[in-house]
Amino acid sequence: MSKEENTIWRFFASVKLALFVLFILAATSIIGTLIPQNNPPSFYFQEFGPNLARLFLILDFHRMYNSWWFLTLLMLFSMNLIVCTLDRLPNVWRMVVVDNLATPLERLTKMEQRAELASSASPAAAADALRGILAGRGWKARSAEMPEGTLLFAQKGAWSRLGVYCVHLSILVIFIGAIIGAIFGFKAGVLIPEGNSVSEVYEYGTERPIPLGFDLRCDRFAVEYYENGMPKEYRSNLTVTDRQQNETFSRAIEVNDPLDHRGITFYQASYEPTNEFLVQIETPAGKEKKLFRIPAGQQIAWPGTDISFGIINMAEGERGNDTRFKIWFSDGKGEPAVFWMPNAVSASIPRDGGEYLFSLRQIYATGLQVAKDPGVWVVYIGCGLMLLGLYVAFFLSHRRIWVYIKPEGSASRVLLAGSSNKNRVGFERNFAELTEAITKDPSFTDTEVAS
């Protein structure tokens, strides 16, 4: 059965299907922008009531962009693109590679752009002169000897006919990249308290642990603020320890500036304070200094001394960075000191035996988004192809010029003909300019210009 008769082929090759699929994709995509996505079923029962919620869950409206029916639509879209391209490409390819010197001469006399000229020169000399004028304007002419004369042909942008197929291909390339990412990649998250290491991360949605193959430590997390209190930057200092590749390195990441190691990328995504603190106590006159990592709400003793202390309360400020902490401190002599202090500063505690220096910093956990997507470069290549294809398809055209020179006595007659598949107005101007350039040559005269 030839493909012209095959109804399934015709169905997938039809533009009607393309229009239908584009319309349905646009219309159904709206659903997922109105119904919040990827929430647990209970959310939909609460928000929409049991009847609607049940309907949503049956139709996968709560995760519609991954639903069987939406993916089927995308499949249909891809099939349409593939079949439609395969259906039309052979003809278009023929137009690109066709031998235009074999164009029947009577077709030239019917072209949209035509000019007839006379030349006082012999056909051979006229052909040379015309070839020169064409070359001067960027038209590289080939020639063929015909029974009664010489035919010159030159073209520009023949390959621009392929632009639209480049766009179609680019969409398929993007889909392939997305499929590679879905099969071989993952999206995960992990929360690492400062000073801790992790060797696995947790896939979004399933919480399945994914081993990294190396250790990642958060050395420090910091939020910088603008003067008006808006957050300016979230920064995590990370250290990768890779035993397999025998390397260790540290790097700071920020939002928009992730860390990449062995194809796994770590993005600064969130943070949260932990219930742990770094406390440093310096005894009077700096005799002794000790660093503690302690939880809040516990009495901690400095072994070998009479010192004990604890963080007994906290008060959140209006901004993230002005939480205050209530400290209890005793050196075993007299009443314990109780005072409030802000985060990440030192406070001096006057006691009978001199001043103690008490520093406190709350330990934060950095929230990292972790992604592995080996398909992303395929997607980017697809995007590049799309922009290239759109530009070629919309702004370049296939322009062709034929020149037929036949003898008339010792002189010659010239028929100039041209066509363009797009931008006919622009081509009309090109053609007029070319005709004018030829008639400026003293051996040529314009006998009749038809458009």
Place this chain on the structure above:
Amino acid sequence: MTSSQLLGYTTFAYLASAILYLGLFVFRARKIGPLATTVTAAAWLVNTAGIGLRWQESYQMGIGYAPLSNMYESLVFFAWSIAILYLGLEWKYKNRVLGAFAMPFAFLSMAYASLSTQFGKEIKPLIPALQSNWLIAHVITCFVGYAAFAVACGFGIMYLLRAKSEERGGGTPGSLMATLPELKMIDDLTHKTIIFGFLWLSAGIITGAIWANSAWGTYWSWDPKETWSLITWFMYAATLHARFTRGWSGKRIAWLAIIGFFAVIFTYYGVNFWLSGLHSYGRG
């Protein structure tokens, strides 16, 4: 002189421009044509200076960033894009009646930016997610595209007006609508403007995807803004296919240019204010 003063003048200058072009069309006052063009070009220059000065002011405040980061700044840039796109079309097609259908959009965008109380107009430092070089590429590509679709919508309206008047037999040389360009020319202009916008919209979606990937590790997350930009893209893609392969033209393309612009408005405005998602900082 401050940028907000300059942008205030810009609003009035675009109002003057829109009135002049509408006057030129409605009262057939061809004589005011050069004045309309001059006012528009001057308004665009003041708009440019306002954007430039705002940029400089942000550096003086020590938080330097390109003024393309919130609803107010994007509306100002939207107006800027419409004006320069229109001036380019006027220069290319030597037709000033087009201005009556394009410049009102530039004015409305500036007026909404100036008068709305839904969002702040002050220069505010950028939240970490917006601190990226992709910001400039993404916003410029999107808004040049949106501007083209706004102008295409204006041309669609122009087409329908003239077509309606011709149906009523009003296409006689004396009538007002007969001063509009030929239907064939409006149709061609609408189509070309849609093509231009489509290329920029595609580039806008792509730069947004690359940015999202560098900030969040995912180039596409079906966030409402992304989804609506894709819906818009589908609609214009369908429009172009209908024209290229099914030969649609005239009224149908004019209507699609208008409907398409509604999708653009929803993508731009509706998503920020009516839906929630990654772009909700656009409210600010």
